Amino acid sequence: MKALVLAAGLGERVRPLTDTxxxxxxxxxxxPLIHYPLMMLRHAGFTTVVINAHHLAGEIQKRLGNGSxxxxxxxxxxxxxxxxxxxxxxxxxxxxxDGTFAVANSDxxxxxxxxxxxxxxxxxxxxxxxxxxxPGNLEAYxxxxxxxxxxxxxxxxxxxxxxxxxxxxxxxxxxxxxxxxTSWMYCGAWIAEPAVLDLIPKSPxxxxxxxxxxxxxxxxxxxxxxxxxxxxxxxxxxxRYRALVSEFETSPPALPYLDTK
Numbered sequence: 151m152k153a154l155v156l157a158a159g160l161g162e163r164v165r166p167l168t169d170t171x172x173x174x175x176x177x178x179x180x181x182p183l184i185h186y187p188l189m190m191l192r193h194a195g196f197t198t199v200v201i202n203a204h205h206l207a208g209e210i211q212k213r214l215g216n217g218s219x220x221x222x223x224x225x226x227x228x229x230x231x232x233x234x235x236x237x238x239x240x241x242x243x244x245x246x247x248d249g250t251f252a253v254a255n256s257d258x259x260x261x262x263x264x265x266x267x268x269x270x271x272x273x274x275x276x277x278x279x280x281x282x283x284x285p286g287n288l289e290a291y292x293x294x295x296x297x298x299x300x301x302x303x304x305x306x307x308x309x310x311x312x313x314x315x316x317x318x319x320x321x322x323x324x325x326x327x328x329x330x331x332t333s334w335m336y337c338g339a340w341i342a343e344p345a346v347l348d349l350i351p352k353s354p355x356x357x358x359x360x361x362x363x364x365x366x367x368x369x370x371x372x373x374x375x376x377x378x379x380x381x382x383x384x385x386x387x388x389x390r391y392r393a394l395v396s397e398f399e400t401s402p403p404a405l406p407y408l409d410t411k
Contacts, residue, residue: 152246154252154253156254157203158204158205167391178385185220188220190264191252193264198225199223200245202226203226204230207226236350236357238354255338257384258385262337267279270300274299280294281375281378284377288333289314304320320367349366
């Protein structure tokens with residue numbers, strides 16, 4: 151199986167570290183940040199990974215090479231111009247079209263059981279399945295609302311925090327009672343079928359949520375959420391990066407997909 155790891159961001163909020171080191175290659179727990187999603191994917195049976203790259207792209211390729219040291223086949227998709235969180239799919243349409251694929255962020259660490267999520271995805275007959283998490287400060291994020299069967303019924307993309315306002319896909323949940331829906335946040339990994347590639351916008355740059363997932367939910371296509379109650383950290387800024395480095399030094403999480411490689 152194939153996967154895409156998104157690694158093209160500028161890492162502006164982690165400067166000055168990212169002036170010379172691309173964000174995915176910042177060290178956490180003695181290894182580059184990008185190693186964690188790569189190992190999570192390998193543990194779940196994904197063998198070929200494409201990495202999109204823009205800022206200091208050569209440093210990423212120099213460190214990871216062809217992926218053989220990690221037990222993977224790694225190829226690269228350069229982005230001379232940034233394509234957004236969804237736009238890399240345009241360039242990789244043929245590459246990903248031969249089976250179920252996964253997409254993961256390079257700046258997030260989870261103990262997600264991706265193999266179980268893949269089984270859930272297939273059992274539900276989903277076109278796409280998003281990994282979800284419920285932080286203590288959910289009000290600070292966009293909301294993904296799921297029903298009792300974990301089908302996504304509405305996506306509420308946060309526009310402003312004070313007061314909170316959202317762009318909703320759809321404006322109101324359809325064919326269900328909105329009262330029992332539960333709200334979550336997207337936590338940086340999703341699984342999709344090749345048919346999703348027929349639904350992407352024709353030209354990048356475009357955003358994953360506004361360009362693809364939101365419209366799919368609004369059209370009532372089978373898009374599901376997979377709640378993840380375990381470990382989840384993401385490097386949004388310099389403060390969070392330093393806190394994560396400190397956490398790994400004092401009480402590193404047990405991540406089942408790590409080995410000696």
